[in-house]
Amino acid sequence: MEQVSAAPQGGRYDIRGLAEPDATAPKNAVVSGSTAEFDAAELSTRQVNLELRRLVYGEGVTEVTVHNPGAKHSLSVGLLARCRVRIDGSLGYFGCGLIDGPEIHVTGRVGWSVAENMMSGVVVVDKNAGSLTGAALRGGDLVIRGHVGARTGIDQKGGTIVVGGNAGTLTGFMMQRGRQIICGDAGNGMGDSMYDGAIYVGGKVASLGVDCVEAELTETDREFIDRKCAIYRLDQPATFRKFVCGKKLWNYDNLEPNERKLVL
C-alpha cells in the first residue's frame, strides 16, 4: 500500500518521504573485472546510489569511478562495504554520509555535511568543503585539502579530520572524541563546549570557545600529526598547537542544588 505522490522536482516520493521509491539501478556502468565506471550526468541522486550499491554489493566490484557528479546532493551515501570510490568532480550537500568502510576520493569540492556520521573508512577531498564537515563523525579519516567552512566536526565522536587550509567559526563545536588537524588558521569560538578529543592547529586561532584550553603538544601528538600528513601527502606547517577541553563544564556526576537537598 505504497502511497506515492508527485515530488516538487517532478520525481515521486512515498508516504515515508523516500524520494523516487520505484527507482532502479540504471545499470549503465562499464565493468571490467573488479573495476567499474559510470556517468552520473543524466542520473538522479537515487539512481547514482543504487548503481553504486549494485556494483559494490551485487557485482563484487571493488573500485568504482563516478563521472560528472555535477555537485548533486547526497551522492555515495550509506555504503557499508570495503571498496574504493573515485568521484570525478564535485559533490553537493551530505556527500559520502553514513558510510562504513569505503575509501572515497573526491577530486572536486564538497558542500555542507560531507561524511556525516562516517563509521569507518577514508574520505579525501581535493578542494574546499562547506560547513559542518564531518558532522557527528564516528571513525575513519576525513581529509580536506582545501579550506573548510564553519562548525567542522560538530558533535564529532571519533575519527580524524584533517584540513589542509583554513577552518571557519566554531570548529570542533561540542566535539566528544576524536582528533582534528587544521594546518591553516581557525576562526572564532574554536572548540566551543567540547567534551573531549583534541584539535591541533598549525596557523592562527582567532579565538577559543567556551571551555577550550591550550594543552602541551606531546611526542605522541607530534608523531600522530606527522603520520597523518605523510599518509595524505599534506604540507604541514612547522609547528602545531594543541587544544583540548578545559573540563570546567564537566558536571555530569554532580547533582543540581535542588536534587542535592532531596538526596541529603
Add this chain to the structure above:
Amino acid sequence: MCGIAGIIHRGHTGDVGDEMTRMLQAMKHRGPDSTGYALYGDPSELLVMRFKLADPNDSGDFAYAERLARSRTAVEQRLAKLGAEVDRMDGESDYAYRATLRYAGELKPLADYVEDVPGVEVLSLGHSLEIVKDLGDAESVAQQYRLDKFQGSHAIGHVRMATESDVDIAGAHPYWAYPFSDVAVVHNGQLTNYHRWRRRLERLGHRFQSECDSEIIAVYLAQRMSDGLSLETAMKQSLTDLDGVFTYLVVTETSLGMAKDEMAAKPLVLYETEELVALASEEVAIRSVLNREIDTYDPYEGEVMVWSR
C-alpha cells in the same frame, strides 16, 4: 529554508533572465512557495515602475475585474497628477504591471501616492532595476512575466519557503529599498531585532509593505547609503546592527554584494572569475548556468564582498 542566488556579468551583459530562472529552478526544493527576481537591464532615461494592483490570493469575486480596472485608472490618474508621464504601461497579468515613466521628481511621494490606492504595491522603481515576484516556481514565474529574453548585467533571485509571514507577493523577495532608486535585497535567514529596526526606520518616514523581516535589510542599507556610506561600509555596519542569522545579497545599479553573519549559519557558495561572479545557496544552482567542473568556495562568517559590473 529559502534559497538565494546572484549573478553579475562584468564588462558585458548576458541573458540574466534565463540564467536566474535556471539557478532558481535548480533550488526549487529550498522554497516552492514563491519566486522573485531583481533584474538589471540597460539603464534608461525613463523610470521603470513595477507594481501590482492586487494579490493572486485575493478572492476573484464578481467585482474583482471591476476593482482592478478601477485601481488601474486610479494609478494612472495619480501618476498624471504628480507629473509622471506614462510612456508605456503593460499588464503582465490582470494584477501585475510594468510602466515606464518620464519623471524627474522625488521617488518617495510618487511611490506613496500610488500605493495609497487600496491593494496597490510598488514592487520596484528605478532606471534599470525591475523586480518581478509571484507565487509558484521559477519556471512558472518566468513564463508568466516573459523573463527568458531579459538581457542585463546582473540579477539576484530568491525561492521562498515562508516561515515568518504569509505566502503572498508582499511577503516574497526580492525587496526594493523603498524609496531609493535601483536597490534590492534577497535574504536567507531570520532577523531577531526586526521590530526595533522597523520602528527606527518608520520614524525616518519609511513604509513597510509586509510583515517579513527581510524587508528591513533593503531599507536599512539604502538609508545608510543615503547617509553617505558606501555600499560596502553600509553592509559591514549591518553585520553588527542586524541581529540573527542571515546571508543576504544586495544589488545596486552598478554592483552586487554579499554579507554573511558571524555565525555563518546560512549557506552561500561563490564562483568568481574576471568576467562572471555567481553565488547561490547551493552549488547545483551555479552548475545550472556553468555546466562543468568549477572551483568554488564558501565565504566565511562575517564576510562582506562587493563586485561591480
